[in-house]
Amino acid sequence: MANQKKLGMQSIKFENPPVLTAWATIVGPKEGEGPWGSYFDWILEDYEFGEQTWEKAESKLLRETVKLALSKKNYQPQDIELMVSGDLLNQITSSNYAARELQIPFLGMYGACSTMAESLLTAAMAIDGGYFERAVAAVSSHHYTAERQFRFPTEQGTQRSMTGQWTVTGAGAVVLEKGVYGGPRVTCATIGKIIDLGQKDVNDMGSAMAPAAADTIKQHLDDTNRPSDYYDLIVTGDLGKVGSALIKQLFVKHGIVPEPNYSDCGVLIFNETQDVHAGGSGCGCSAAMLCGPLLKKMEEGKIKRLLLVATGALMSPTTSFQGESIPGIAHAVALEYL
């Protein structure tokens, strides 16, 4: 007999769709100046957040975002049974140190910028599997910790490429519960395959990730038998301007037409005037957009069905020095009001 919970090749359906009961996002100053400033819970005044190092600041950012999400339901960390979390740094240290303080049983995730969707679908599976009743999925990224790990020292005078994207400083956290309350639910998800079409330019991640996003979206629609206009909004994580221009061409090639329901968090999060070149990137990009404006608009009823397709570029500075191409991945999570 066919597995009831699996759909098609790569997708899963939640039998009792877990509910997003609370969410929170804290972002950096630059994100606060962007078009969605009023939708974020808290905007930092500086990048240090009262800490000695940027790494500590990022960990605190993640920790405080989780606490803020919990406080909206008057939960304490001990009320939560599972924390699924990740970030961009080596050995996902921001998450590790945040989990050390929070003392919630912890699963670390690494999906580069796709981690928000990855954490969300993992937490949802744990709940729908019947193992837990209450879990939190969270991610963070910080512009300067990412910059020093992946690119140049911050004070070095370098020109940023036209296709380069600006790593978002921000964290998002979502509380997921076994479904008894109203609220947006995680109804199904698609786990992406790595797609690598040989792109090597680390200053152009959008181009490296766009084929993965297109593949996951196509697979999701095929597996779930849904037309592309089923969703009010299909939103990719951080393809940026170049990547989203490319994915629109790939949609045509794959024969799907999500426009005008398609957008990209990396394009949305900043204004044209903020000098970010091709847009935002990083785990925090899709997390801040999801836990800020997108869920808010779902709550207001302006979006009823949302497909979040967070995209990740899974290379490291070592592999790119060795001339390896960039493996792209995308995971899709469908959020709906039932």
Place this chain on the structure above:
Amino acid sequence: MAFLVGGIICLIGQLVMDLTKPAITPGHILVGYISIGAILSGLGLYQPLVDIAGAGATVPLSGFGHSLVQGTLKAVETKGLLGAISGGVEATAAGITAAIVFGYVAAVLFDPKG
């Protein structure tokens, strides 16, 4: 003249960065300039440029490569084989030491602002 020649030397670097493959970083540019400067100097082609442009040719990093090679060649004349090893650093000792010491002091005094 310093302005014109120095500007053109920098402009060539910009063209290399913009028109070749994107993996060219400032590090590659610096390595390329010091090496090409040294080779041109060895072939005797860089000194005429220094004579025309002065600082326009010595301030770009290719001029640093030129100093290295001229120092080496001079030392070879007096010390032979040992000079080939020691001459370059002797001629550029001031610049290199200044960069290391000032760099260290700046790092101690200032924090990166981002």
Place this chain on the structure above:
Amino acid sequence: MNTAEDRLKKIEAQEYQDMVDQTKPKPTVVKNCIWAFVVGGLICTLGQVIMNFFSARGLSQVDAGSATAVVLVFLAALFTGLGWYDVLGKRAGAGSIVPITGFANAIVASAMEFKREGYIFGVGARIFSVAGPTLVFGFVVAVVIGLIKVVFG
């Protein structure tokens, strides 16, 4: 290596590369070049002014050049520390990388960046992350040329 599948993959990658090349925004080459030319030229002019000053005080051409390098390196270190050099570099590109001030900027920026990892293996080790390769290639080429001269005289 030459299975049909591999070839298909290669064709797909090439097709995608063409699509990317068409979609990518072009760098603003003309603007970048004007910036690089003007800023690079100005830094060299500043170098000339400093060099004339030292020459006027009786230093030989070589010594005046060394002294000029020291002063420019000092200024670059200071401006990097104050957080100004990266602002200039964002516009000027090669104009602020190619002069010796760019070399100093790379040294100071790497050193500052790793201050929080300590003064020995943070600052001390990382200070050469960009400058190290530059010096290595400079020394190797210089020594090779020196050896050629020793052999062929």
